[in-house]
Structure formats: structure tokens, C-alpha cells
Amino acid sequence: MFATTIAAQELGLSRRGFLRVSVTAAGGLIVSLYLDSPLLSQQPPQLKVYPPDAFVHIKRDGMIVIQVNRLEFGQGVQTALPMLLADEMDADWSHVVAELAPAADVYKDPLFGIQMVGGSGSIAHSFQQYRELGAKVRAMLLAAAVQQWKVPTAQCRTEASVVYGPGGRSAKYAELADSAARLPVPENSPLKRASDFKLIGKDTRRLDSRPKCDGSLKFGLDLDLPGMKVALVAHPPIFGASPKSFDDKAARSLQGVMDVFEIPTISRGTAVVVVADKFWTAKQARDRLAINWDFSRVESADTAQLWAKYKELAGTPGNVAGSTS
Amino acid sequence: METYKLTVNGQAKEVSTDPSTPLLWVLREELKMTGTKYGCGISACGACTVHVAGVATRSCVVPVSLIGDRPIVTIEGIGQDPVGRAVEDAWVSEDVVQCGYCQSGQIMSAVALLKSIPKPTDTNIEESMGGNICRCGTYVRIRKAIKAASQQLA
Numbered sequence: 001m002f003a004t005t006i007a008a009q010e011l012g013l014s015r016r017g018f019l020r021v022s023v024t025a026a027g028g029l030i031v032s033l034y035l036d037s038p039l040l041s042q043q044p045p046q047l048k049v050y051p052p053d054a055f056v057h058i059k060r061d062g063m064i065v066i067q068v069n070r071l072e073f074g075q076g077v078q079t080a081l082p083m084l085l086a087d088e089m090d091a092d093w094s095h096v097v098a099e100l101a102p103a104a105d106v107y108k109d110p111l112f113g114i115q116m117v118g119g120s121g122s123i124a125h126s127f128q129q130y131r132e133l134g135a136k137v138r139a140m141l142l143a144a145a146v147q148q149w150k151v152p153t154a155q156c157r158t159e160a161s162v163v164y165g166p167g168g169r170s171a172k173y174a175e176l177a178d179s180a181a182r183l184p185v186p187e188n189s190p191l192k193r194a195s196d197f198k199l200i201g202k203d204t205r206r207l208d209s210r211p212k213c214d215g216s217l218k219f220g221l222d223l224d225l226p227g228m229k230v231a232l233v234a235h236p237p238i239f240g241a242s243p244k245s246f247d248d249k250a251a252r253s254l255q256g257v258m259d260v261f262e263i264p265t266i267s268r269g270t271a272v273v274v275v276a277d278k279f280w281t282a283k284q285a286r287d288r289l290a291i292n293w294d295f296s297r298v299e300s301a302d303t304a305q306l307w308a309k310y311k312e313l314a315g316t317p318g319n320v321a322g323s324t325s
Numbered sequence: 326m327e328t329y330k331l332t333v334n335g336q337a338k339e340v341s342t343d344p345s346t347p348l349l350w351v352l353r354e355e356l357k358m359t360g361t362k363y364g365c366g367i368s369a370c371g372a373c374t375v376h377v378a379g380v381a382t383r384s385c386v387v388p389v390s391l392i393g394d395r396p397i398v399t400i401e402g403i404g405q406d407p408v409g410r411a412v413e414d415a416w417v418s419e420d421v422v423q424c425g426y427c428q429s430g431q432i433m434s435a436v437a438l439l440k441s442i443p444k445p446t447d448t449n450i451e452e453s454m455g456g457n458i459c460r461c462g463t464y465v466r467i468r469k470a471i472k473a474a475s476q477q478l479a
């Protein structure tokens with residue numbers, strides 16, 4: 001299931017991952033991907049409606065909830081990864097719901113070995129994984145129907161969340177989910193040929209449009225935890241600068257300000273942070289900081305200096321990039 | 326600290342806060358209505374647009390003390406308005422959004438436009454939507470969706 005990579009080996013992850021299925025307390029089929037790794041607990045998780053490591057949940061009402069292990073920020077991954085899984089699963093796309101997966105080992109990038117998004121790798125790295133998950137779920141639903149009807153597998157087919165069998169038989173995925181969950185997970189399920197794709201490569205419309213149009217979608221800034229404070233940073237005006245000194249008396253005098261302190265910046269400078277009960281308190285406090293910046297250690301290169309450096313380098317022997325002879 | 330009585334999406338609300346607090350932060354932090362977004366804080370991007378007495382308003386620069394008894398409508402409530410509903414539906418059917426962060430403000434501005442000009446021209450759209458910035462660059466679809474909503478409402 002998992003591609004072997006240096007990153008994965010460094011983390012101590014073996015190549016083998018395996019699927020496990022379970023019937024949820026609320027009913028329905030859940031397929032999870034477990035890593036066979038000494039780093040991870042081998043205990044199955046507590047069963048609940050959404051165990052953190054579930055990728056697919058077929059609900060009794062026919063809705064298919066697919067966990068997306070990448071952060072959506074406009075690139076469309078909240079739609080694209082479910083498309084991969086739903087296509088192989090022959091799921092009814094109009095009943096597919098995408099959810100942002102929580103933080104868990106099982107959602108780590110198969111290649112990088114960490115849960116992340118970036119480097120334009122979401123589809124490339126998850127293409128195989130999500131398709132295989134979908135193909136295995138489909139195979140199990142098909143097997144459940146075959147077992148129930150006592151007919152040959154070859155006489156059955158799947159389409160839009162329904163298994164069709166000989167003699168006009170048909171069963172919805174939601175009806176088969178519980179019995180499918182009791183079947184063994186197939187080791188290998190063949191993937192579709194590209195010419196058989198129904199969703200991959202097609203315009204499916206975004207799954208996340210409505211909550212982005214009615215204000216209900218929660219962005220990072222919308223997180224609200226009990227007792228949460230707001231921190232605002234007074235950044236150095238130039239990379240690498242630090243406060244020579246600062247006066248925070250006026251800032252601290254505001255009701256609701258908890259603390260003012262310095263933190264290092266990634267450009268080896270220092271910033272000043274205000275922590276307060278609310279945004280507006282923190283903003284007013286930051287505006288009242290009197291910071292005397294020290295620019296003595298900042299990057300001082302300018303265009304004239306860079307040109308002079310280039311000219312100097314142009315006069316020195318270079319490396320041979322290629323030769324025609 | 327002062328106490329203010331506000332009408333938000335038709336509901337009476339009461340908040341106690343510093344009079345200088347912008348409406349945006351009253352909505353987001355006091356009333357826990359996070360659909361209205363913080364972008365620039367200086368009325369330059371439009372992400373925080375709400376309706377105050379029907380006027381598209383940048384809530385990040387309007388102190389709560391200036392609201393008075395003017396009713397406020399936010400993205401959480403605009404779907405109950407026929408024009409608001411048509412705009413939201415057009416946004417979905419035209420697949421306007423990408424990251425979606427600016428779209429609450431875009432939709433609030435679009436609804437205000439269609440309420441004053443039911444059949445806007447491209448120029449009308451550019452003039453009234455020009456203050457709503459979208460870094461994903463969804464402008465072409467926004468224009469299509471406004472026209473689709475306009476037709477739907479005609």
C-alpha cells in the first residue's frame with residue numbers, strides 16, 4: 001500500500017500497511033488504513049461514528065463520507081481526493097461528502113511520512129492510495145451482494161452506489177455496508193483502466209462550495225477554543241532586525257492584555273508579541289508598543305553591491321556546464 | 326466598556342465591549358459569527374463586508390458605537406433574503422469559490438449591487454465589486470454568477 005521511501009524508512013515505518021474494517025456503533029461500513037509499524041499502537045481504536053483513522057464511511061442514508069488527509073485552501077483537494085476514491089468505488093457522486101481528516105498517523109503522506117500539504121504533491125502522492133481504498137471498498141460491497149444472492153461475481157456489476165446482479169437483482173451500498181464490513185479486506189483489488197473513469201478527469205463541481213458561500217465553513221482564523229487568547233506580533237520592519245529596547249507600559253495598561261514578550265523570527269531577528277483576551281485588545285496593545293529597532297545586524301545588500309559582486313565573479317574562471325567537442 | 330443593543334439577521338443581540346471595537350470583532354468574537362472574515366483591517370480588501378441598514382459596509386473599520394439602531398445582515402443571514410439566496414445558489418452553480426476566504430464579502434457586495442441595480446452591466450459590476458479582492462482570482466466567475474443571479478431573479 002505504501003511506497004517505500006527514505007522518509008518512511010527513517011521514521012521506522014515498514015512497507016506494509018493493511019486495511020481493517022469495522023461496523024460502527026451507528027451502523028455502516030468503515031474502512032481504515034492501519035500502518036504496520038512498531039511506532040504505532042497495534043490496538044484497534046475505540047469504535048465510534050468517526051474513528052480518526054477512517055477514510056470511508058457509508059452511512060445508512062446512503063451518504064458516503066470520505067476523509068481528506070490534506071488541507072483545502074483553494075487548490076481543490078477537498079474534491080479531488082474524494083473523486084479518486086469514489087471513482088474506483090463506483091459511488092454515487094451526488095452522495096459523496098468530504099471531511100477534513102483529523103491529525104493521525106494514518107493520514108500521513110505516503111511518500112513524505114508526515115501529515116502535510118505542499119509541493120503540489122497531493123494528487124501525485126495520494127493517487128494510488130485513494131484509488132486502492134475505493135477499489136477495495138467496492139470489492140467488499142460486491143462480495144457482500146454475491147454472498148447474499150449466491151450468484152457468480154462475474155454476473156454482478158456496480159454503478160452509482162448500487163450493486164446489480166442477475167435476474168434484476170439490485171442492492172444499494174448502504175444496504176450492503178453492514179455485511180460488507182464483516183468480510184475480509186481483499187489484498188489486491190484491480191484498479192480501473194483510465195478509459196473507464198467516470199469522475200477522474202471530469203468536471204464534477206466542488207464539494208465545498210455551499211459552506212464557503214453561506215459562512216458556515218470554519219477557517220483557521222475561526223477556531224474558537226475555551227479560554228483561547230489572541231496573540232499579535234509586532235514584526236521587525238526589516239528582516240533580521242531586533243528591538244534595541246521597547247516600552248510596553250501603555251500596552252500592558254489596557255484591560256485584557258495578558259503578556260508582552262519577545263520571540264525569535266525565522267530571519268534571525270526578534271519580534272514582540274502581545275497576548276490578550278480578544279483581537280481588538282491585542283491590536284490596540286500592539287499599536288501602543290514603542291519599539292526602538294536595532295538594524296545593525298540586518299541584511300545590508302543593495303542593487304549596487306550585488307552588481308559589483310556579479311562583475312567581480314564574471315572575471316573569475318567558471319565551471320564548464322558542457323562541451324561540444 | 327459600553328453595552329450595545331444590535332439587530333443582527335433579524336435577531337436582537339446585546340454586547341458589552343469597548344466603544345472603539347469594530348463591528349467585525351463584535352460579530353466574530355462577541356457573537357461568535359465567524360462567517361464574516363478579517364482580511365486587511367483597513368477597509369482595503371472587502372472580506373469583512375456586511376450590510377448595515379442595507380448598505381454594503383466594511384465592518385473592520387466601523388466602530389460598534391456608530392451602528393445605533395441600524396439593522397445588520399451578515400453572510401449567515403443573507404440566504405434568507407430572496408436576492409441573497411439567488412446569489413448563493415448562483416455562486417454554487419457557477420463553481421465560483423476556490424479557497425473561499427473572500428467570498429462572504431463578495432456575496433454581500435453582490436447582493437447589495439443587485440438590490441440597487443437588478444440588471445447590472447459589466448461596468449456596474451466592476452465598479453461596485455472593485456473593492457472586493459480575491460487572491461485566487463475568481464473574478465470572471467463572480468461576474469458570471471452575478472449575471473446568472475440577476476437572470477434568475479428577473
